[in-house]
Amino acid sequence: MTIRVLLADDQALVRGALATLLDLEPDMTVVGEVGRGDEVVAAAQEHRPDVVLLDVEMPGLDGIGATAALHEVLPDVRVLIVTTFGRPGYLRRALQSGASGFVVKDTPARQLAEAVRRVHSGLRVVDPALAADSLAGGDSPLTARETEVLRAARQGGSVADIARAVSLSEGTVRNHLSSAIGKTMARNRADAVRVAEESGWL
Amino acid sequence: MTIRVLLADDQALVRGALATLLDLEPDMTVVGEVGRGDEVVAAAQEHRPDVVLLDVEMPGLDGIGATAALHEVLPDVRVLIVTTFGRPGYLRRALQSGASGFVVKDTPARQLAEAVRRVHSGLRVVDPALAADSLAGGDSPLTARETEVLRAARQGGSVADIARAVSLSEGTVRNHLSSAIGKTMARNRADAVRVAEESGWL
DNA sequence: TGCACCGGCTGACAAACGTCATGGGTATGC
DNA sequence: GCATACCCATGACGTTTGTCAGCCGGTGCA
Incomplete structure (x- = not known):
């Protein structure tokens, strides 16, 4: 067969x-x-x-x-x-x-x-x-919002751009980004995007 | 044959x-x-x-x-x-x-x-x-140094990190980055990296 | 009923970033 | 010779970013 x-x-x-x-x-x-x-x-x-x-x-x-x-x-x-x-x-x-x-x-x-x-x-x-x-x-340590914000950050826009994309205030976006940066042990927004992408979290 | x-x-x-x-x-x-x-x-x-x-x-x-x-x-x-x-x-x-x-x-x-x-x-x-x-x-509009600096910026480090990697002063690195951002019509260092990569300039 | 956690927002502040002006050095080309 | 372009550097500036504290509302759990 x-x-x-x-x-x-x-x-x-x-x-x-x-x-x-x-x-x-x-x-x-x-x-x-x-x-x-x-x-x-x-x-x-x-x-x-x-x-x-x-x-x-x-x-x-x-x-x-x-x-x-x-x-x-x-x-x-x-x-x-x-x-x-x-x-x-x-x-x-x-x-x-x-x-x-x-x-x-x-x-x-x-x-x-x-x-x-x-x-x-x-x-x-x-x-x-x-x-x-x-x-x-392992599993992604990022919350739903953090992943969403980080995903929006991939295009390389400013905080204002990201805030507009996900319909949040700029301050909130900065907080989510800061949290994501901490969790990925990155030094940057760009670095966090890189780490999360390579770990399959996006 | x-x-x-x-x-x-x-x-x-x-x-x-x-x-x-x-x-x-x-x-x-x-x-x-x-x-x-x-x-x-x-x-x-x-x-x-x-x-x-x-x-x-x-x-x-x-x-x-x-x-x-x-x-x-x-x-x-x-x-x-x-x-x-x-x-x-x-x-x-x-x-x-x-x-x-x-x-x-x-x-x-x-x-x-x-x-x-x-x-x-x-x-x-x-x-x-x-x-x-x-x-x-088209051809890359970036100079040799600009490409080098931009390439070093891919890892997502700070200006100090890049400066250490390419053995330049931080100010010079910022100048090269600024020039590269202008030439790629990007808004960011991260954006410039993205644009340059997609254009095959790195 | 509390407690912990996440989401969302604000305000403030130091650090990092991007831009600009300016200077000097080198190589290339008219 | 002179203009042009690239490289390196410095200092100053305004903006953006990352971090922190605090506050509120909702949800799940002991």
Whole structure:
């Protein structure tokens, strides 16, 4: 019995390469390819795959959101997340969304097919090095408002700009920023944004 | 006569997938794979490839630097740059470094082999959409020092930190930053970093 | 009923930041 | 020779930022 695989990656070159790689395996067939996150569910309904390979960074809807949407419509489909950078926060959120596996693109190509097989058989596949980082990174210490304000601060505007974006007073924004800076152990607003982004808290 | 190809990409999964993809072509052989930019020259000297496929983002030495180093030691080797994002500045710098082609990872997988063939036969391969952006983005208006200071500002440190990193006085750093902010039409140091990064000036 | 916590706001203040004027040094080009 | 541009530095300035204290309202919990 062959494993039916659906591929979702925004980089056509990578997507095609992975497709040929997996199609060479005797027990697998790539039944579909999409380049956008919001096309995943429709493609899955059409092609009925056993395993879906999802990139985290995609236009329309990111891998996390696509996993959640997929898990709701087709609960039996296994999801294997493949991503470029091993952001600790991604792993946690991906597993919470219902993903069965998490593989970084640094892993050898031969292990990908094996990961697909494991996921298909119901096992969880998690990059060991990444799992350690995930525990170290932990849950976000930021409150909802702090994350929102910090997210708005990414564009590099002034406090007044941020206040306008989130509809708060400037003083409140400064307080939230100060709190976020303290929690991330950063020295700056910009530094806090950097730290929070790298920890997957935004 | 088969085309000998050397692959350089830090993502093992992508690298392996591209290798199988190109190895399927009857007129190509992948003679080597490396995951770091500073291993490219040594691998090229050992395996004598006709074409080297280089990713821009690599540890040790980036694709631009690797191209320059390669061009100096082995001038006959053709270089085809493959990158994730089509930053306008990359294209310009890559061609200046001696690259023969520039392909973004959004291009269909089938066109990659064709691009390799064209580069091998002495033609230049440039993504059309990217070429337009490159002209729009234009040359960096920043001076050497301004770029250096702005690069040091990416970590999110204070002026004192930056001054220590680049061995300048704090006042001078502020002047360079102010100039860079003006040239990028940003409102902030953080904003200037963002703009310069997106324009490929760092 | 208290207590702790989060959200929101204000006011104040020291530190950091961005800007400007000014000076001198060097290399490039007409 | 002279203009131009870049680099380095200093001092001064007004603004922005980060921090702190205090106050109020709402929520969840012992």
